[in-house]
Amino acid sequence: MNLRALLNALAGKQDSKDIAKERLRLVLVHDRTSVSPEFMEQIKEEIIKVISKYMEIDTANTVINLHKTEGTAVLEANLAIKAIRRPG
Amino acid sequence: MGAVIVITSGKGGVGKTTTTANLGVGLAMLGEKVVLIDADIGLRNLDVVMGLENRIVYDLVDVVEGNCRPKQALIRDKRYDTLFLLPAAQTRDKNAVTPEQMKKLCAELKEEYDYILVDCPAGIEQGFRNAIAGAERALIVTTPEVSAVRDADRIIGLLEAADLGDPKLIINRLRPDMVKRGDMMDIEDILEILAIDLIGVIPDDEKIIISTNRGEPVVANDNGSLSGQAYRNIVRRVRGESVPFLQLYKNSSIFSRLKKIMGLSG
Ligand SMILES: Nc1ncnc2c1ncn2[C@@H]1O[C@H](COP(=O)(O)OP(=O)(O)OP(=O)(O)O)[C@@H](O)[C@H]1O
Ligand SMILES: [Mg+2]
Numbered sequence: 001m002n003l004r005a006l007l008n009a010l011a012g013k014q015d016s017k018d019i020a021k022e023r024l025r026l027v028l029v030h031d032r033t034s035v036s037p038e039f040m041e042q043i044k045e046e047i048i049k050v051i052s053k054y055m056e057i058d059t060a061n062t063v064i065n066l067h068k069t070e071g072t073a074v075l076e077a078n079l080a081i082k083a084i085r086r087p088g
Numbered sequence: 089m090g091a092v093i094v095i096t097s098g099k100g101g102v103g104k105t106t107t108t109a110n111l112g113v114g115l116a117m118l119g120e121k122v123v124l125i126d127a128d129i130g131l132r133n134l135d136v137v138m139g140l141e142n143r144i145v146y147d148l149v150d151v152v153e154g155n156c157r158p159k160q161a162l163i164r165d166k167r168y169d170t171l172f173l174l175p176a177a178q179t180r181d182k183n184a185v186t187p188e189q190m191k192k193l194c195a196e197l198k199e200e201y202d203y204i205l206v207d208c209p210a211g212i213e214q215g216f217r218n219a220i221a222g223a224e225r226a227l228i229v230t231t232p233e234v235s236a237v238r239d240a241d242r243i244i245g246l247l248e249a250a251d252l253g254d255p256k257l258i259i260n261r262l263r264p265d266m267v268k269r270g271d272m273m274d275i276e277d278i279l280e281i282l283a284i285d286l287i288g289v290i291p292d293d294e295k296i297i298i299s300t301n302r303g304e305p306v307v308a309n310d311n312g313s314l315s316g317q318a319y320r321n322i323v324r325r326v327r328g329e330s331v332p333f334l335q336l337y338k339n340s341s342i343f344s345r346l347k348k349i350m351g352l353s354g
Contacts, residue, residue, distance in 0.1 A: 004270055005270070008270070015270030017270050017271055017273045018270070020233070027234070032245070
């Protein structure tokens with residue numbers, strides 16, 4: 001923090017560049033997570049491939065979603081398991 | 089074998105054409121053989137920035153359509169005889185050229201020239217696809233504004249998807265006075281957000297407008313301008329030299345000054 005930021009904080013003000021930076025950060029979380037359906041499908045297939053090494057997955061009942069809220073994004077995967085493989 | 093470098097940004101008007109012209113002249117000043125390709129079909133500009141608008145006979149579309157050989161379309165610069173411009177077509181649209189044709193043309197040119205700089209149009213559609221098709225390196229131009237940095241972020245993603253990783257960032261039109269009073273994002277702010285390497289910072293400078301009026305890129309003017317110096321430094325970095333960054337303003341943080349006094353930072 002520099003002197004100006006310190007004075008601003010005391011006065012309850014914020015530099016316009018800090019506002020810009022914060023807005024950029026938020027908008028980029030959204031931009032970076034707006035992925036195409038094909039890309040989601042690709043992610044889904046690869047997740048299933050990895051998990052399938054350990055469990056038998058019911059691919060028809062598997063859903064993958066990207067949830068975006070202000071400032072954060074969550075990837076949610078619901079995989080229906082048919083059977084768990086015996087550890088080798 | 090030469091290098092093909094695309095100069096791109098996403099957002100319009102941030103300084104791609106100005107940068108392409110200055111880097112081209114700067115490289116030629118060091119004796120490199122350079123071709124500048126104006127890929128902004130329909131909105132030709134690089135010719136006027138270079139002051140070569142009265143010499144155009146053939147253009148990029150003529151070349152890819154086979155109306156002439158590449159050599160016939162290249163316009164030699166007025167002052168630097170290793171520098172050439174391949175102008176854009178003005179009365180055609182972006183679809184007149186395909187990425188495959190650009191790839192082939194760039195491959196052909198780099199057999200003979202050291203640097204092929206491609207001035208990319210704004211946007212992310214066909215014109216962008218064409219401009220990046222033949223490139224193996226990319227420079228991204230942005231200004232210290234929310235919209236320009238946001239678009240740069242999008243471009244970085246698209247370049248990655250096209251296997252053009254490791255693009256370098258040019259921050260253009262920085263105003264030290266505004267940064268100082270906290271009204272403009274600083275270099276560090278932008279680098280933190282975009283997380284790519286910086287290759288140069290160009291101050292907002294009226295000398296750029298004056299030299300563009302004359303059709304003589306500022307990089308060649310020995311008038312002590314900061315923007316000219318900034319471009320000369322980028323030219324050397326493009327060639328692989330490591331050049332210290334210009335100090336456009338002093339760090340005024342009291343803590344960094346205190347640290348300096350206490351010998352904690354250099
Ligand atoms: N550092 C600078 N200082 C002052 N003016 C500048 C600077 N850089 C660019 N300009 C001016 O900004 C305007 C836009 O620049 P330029 O044409 O290079 O942008 P561009 O990204 O190529 O635009 P477009 O997207 O339309 O192709 C020009 O008038 C140019 O002279
Ligand atoms: Mg332009």
